[in-house]
Amino acid sequence: ESNETHTAIWVSFVGYALKKVELSKRTNYEMEIVLKEEAATLGEVVIFSGKTSKKDNPAITILRKIWENRRENGVKKFKQYNFDKYEKLEFDLNTIDSALIKSKIFKGMEFIWEQIDTSSITGNTYLPIFINEAYSKVYGDNEMSREKEILEGNKNSGFENNQALIAFVKDLYSDYNVYDNYLKFFDKAFTSPLSRTGIDVYNYVLLDSAYRENKWCYNIVYYPRRKNELTFKGDFWVNDSTWAIKEINLQASKSANLNWVREVYIEQEFEVLNDSIFLITRDYFLSDFSLRKKEGARGIYGKRTTLYNNYEFDIPKDKNFYKAQVDPYQYEIYNRPDSFWDERRMEALSKDEKGVYKMLDTLKTVPRFKALYDIGAMFASGYYEFNNFDFGPIFSTFGYNEAEGFRIRAGGRTYFGQNDRWRLEGFGAYGFKDNKFKYGISGKWLVDRKSRLVIFGGNRRDVEQMGASLTSSTDVLGRSLASSALITVGANDKLTRLNLSTIGLEAELANNFITRVTGAYRTMRSATETFSLSYLDEFGDIQNEISQPEIEFSINYTPGRKNLGYGVERKVINDGEYPTIFASYSMGLKDIFNGDFEYQKLQALYTQPWNIGGFGRAFTTFEIGKIYGDVPLALLSPIPGNQTLFSIYNTFNQLEFYEFVSDTYASFHFQHDFGGRFFARIPWVRKLNLREVVGFRAVYGELSEVNAALNVDTMGNPIIYQAPEDVYWEWSIGVGNIFKVFRIDFNFRGNYLDNPGARKFGMTGVFGFSF
Structure with a gap:
């Protein structure tokens, strides 16, 4: 295709004679061109296929030398650099x-x-x-x-x-080291051709040896032993005395279980220093993003070129x-x-x-x-941008629950730029069953950028599914999916009418170490006639509404989190890649602002992601909590059930809301995505690029007799809630990457099978885009 007018084109192909084709006019041509074979002598063409031997293979002998010397290469040989x-x-x-x-x-x-x-x-x-x-x-x-x-x-x-x-x-394209066992990008761990597990993953062939910049080097070709694994093909040159890599290129396998990426290509070059030390000088990474892997489909190249120069050493x-x-x-x-x-x-x-x-x-x-x-x-x-104002989030516009019926919501936030020092946010919502208007408004101001001292506050009047998570939150505009999911399992009627006001401040005392002090005042009452938050006060009278001021002190530490920007709100660009350690102490105040109860609450959470190389990725979460004092249902810790059709991490998919309630708890959640490790070995399943997911969840809880006896219905009749004193557990197996966007989990309840309405088996799902 050309914008210029040509009268002829020349057509050539290896092994065939050159041919000239006349063009009579400027137009689109559909041609079938036949070339004549030409006798010619071709240079050597080397094609590698099949599995190579692990024994008596000189390439693997060289690979072992690389392993022995990997820590002595590059800048690691010096004290400082x-x-x-x-x-x-x-x-x-x-x-x-x-x-x-x-x-x-x-x-x-x-x-x-x-x-x-x-x-x-x-x-x-x-x-x-x-x-x-x-x-x-x-x-x-x-x-x-x-x-x-x-x-x-x-x-x-x-x-x-x-x-x-x-x-x-x-x-x-996060930084990677070809000497590591696994190279991580696109949220995946590719096996490096220099990995200690490489001999089980790759075939290696010693192809050549020659001088590269006056250094004698061996050239080794490698390619995968199996399809559909996160592997590469390519070659590398390695020095015969230092066993350091001089050049390497890596091209991801076409069959790799990787979504939306059609091509991955990496080149690295190293230079020699002092006759023995190899330092990286150039790193080139190309990826081809496309909705389809088919040749000819349009896509987007993502390219990163990194150059290194002016090395200096031992300057402390x-x-x-x-x-x-x-x-x-x-x-x-x-x-x-x-x-x-x-x-x-x-x-x-x-x-x-x-x-x-x-x-x-x-x-x-x-x-x-x-x-x-x-x-x-x-x-x-999720927001539509106007001048200095964003409308949204658009994905929260519609919802449904038993209290409000069909619900419609509209909201927005101020937005002058990603580094705004202050931000206001709000929403209005209306339920067509209760015919009530709800609203929320919040604001935050970054007082000092260095310490990241932030003042915040707000008010919300809304219908909420309390107990959607064990670790409670005073986020004034936070709202769980369970509060307005369009489709649920069973009756979604255990809802609360909440009026929450907060004010507080936070500071980042060290990198990713945030301390927060929050003052909150909330009133709570049942949102439906089939659910009760009523309780007996100290005089034995029935109270249908709780008024409770509270002060909370909390710390949140997220080592390794990468933040973008310096405004009052920052974007996290590596969500799910770092551990989270959270701890809080809350104190309920009685007779201050008409507070009904005095108590202390301790809570802690620890979440850890685990990259397990060729065996995928796992998440674990531990939570513990304890309430000291006598409190009714609205202030207790319900074990978070899940009555939606979505798989929600850190909830129990086979539990109803408020099926278990506690004032002391300890829970454990485990989820492991194998990334197609086992499906890749089944020939008729391999091409579907499915991925295996397993999960296990368990919780232990206690509920004191005093706290259990406080809860009644509106007529004063006792309501008995159960705590999981015998550890409740459930497990799941899932199939992910269905059509690249769906995951289906099959959930099985482990015990308490005789509880009224116990769901022994259920199916939930996940929709989302991931590599």
């Missing part, structure tokens, strides 16, 4: 054809096609649509096991929310240097002059890359493009 780092991120729209160019979607934006280029790796045409450059100084100390990266410059082709995109892409820095936090969001960092980049850019931009900056500046002035951008942002964030 520092170097310059240049990183370029790029997104490209690929597989550009005439149909796409002529599409009405791009009417008024035809100038973008001037930037089309062809990939040297895949051979597909592509259009650069986004580029970001970053320059940093990296310091490390191997004796203290510390590393610090200081961003000195950042330039992007930008829209205002580009930093979220940049962070998302960086997390996808004290501990305070590594402890001191550096503000990466200074204005000048994102507004460096062109001269800064001309001096520090380690690889010149191509003509097309240079054109991206100008093209996107022009695109932002095209109304049609802005409309498409806003629609895409709405589905990604």
